[in-house]
Amino acid sequence: MTLLEVRGLGKRFGGLDAVKSVDLDVDEGRITAVIGPNGAGKSTLFNLIHGFYHPTAGTVTFRGDDITHSSPHRTVAGGIARTFQTTNLFEDSTVLENVLAGRIVRSKSTIFDAVFHTPRHRRESRVNEDKAMEALEYCGIAEHRHDLASNVPQEVQKRTAVAMALATEPELLLLDEPAGGIPEEETADFGDLIRSLPGQGVSVLLVEHKMTMIMGLADTILVLDHGQKLALGTPAEIQSNPDVIRAYLGSSTDEEN
Secondary structure (H helix, E strand, O other): OEEEEEEEEEEEEOOEEEEEEEEEEEEOOOEEEEEOOOOOOHHHHHHHHHOOOOOOEEEEEEOOEEOOOOOHHHHHHOOEEEOOOOOOOOOOOEHHHHHHHHHHHHOOOOHHHHHHOOHHHHHHHHHHHHHHHHHHHHOOOHHHOOOEHHHOOHHHHHHHHHHHHHOOOOOEEEEEOOOOOOOHHHHHHHHHHHHHHHHHOOEEEEEOOOHHHHHHHOOEEEEEEOOEEEEEEOHHHHHOOHHHHHHHHOOOOOOOO
16 A cells, blocks of 8 residues: 655755656555665655655655645654654753653643643653653663763664654654664664564655665665656666666665765
């Protein structure tokens, strides 16, 4: 079943087409990857899907609803969460507090509830902490819950960002270079975490430069070049596509750009 549909999506900055006429389907229960050289439009595509940018052309549909002009907050509340190339955490807060911040979109409490510690606020606080701990345990970093985010290793920060996104209870998770900055010896374990997400009901759309990781994770790969779709297919099809080889992969799928 198709979860996300992108049709004819485009974004112009001045006279430059950062993304042009892109079509993409993201199927439920699958991992879909977007690759391409630096400047190919990958992050712009994510920004369009998640509502940070409004497109100059095309549509984005999620579970049949048009979300083309939704705000990021409404997009998250609707079931699409995201991580970023640069890990954006509250560095002076603990790992647990960061993940709890992801629960804001599921909050029903008002300022009145918070000030007067109403039964609804207390119930919600317990649920939020339980959900945050579930996300931390799932991501394998529960032992760091009381550590300041600024004091934990890069891989733990990356896992915290994933846990924070999972705490919003998404159906689709957008991962923008999730393994960036993680040492190669830790990349395989991080890839296992991503691979397990569809089994938990979370479909994945990711951008990543580590080709070995992408080829081992993705069910479908979209290749962008100069903002346009160059190829779409399985990892095997992409690896053998001569246009992709010329534009991006070269002679080694381990090349990073």
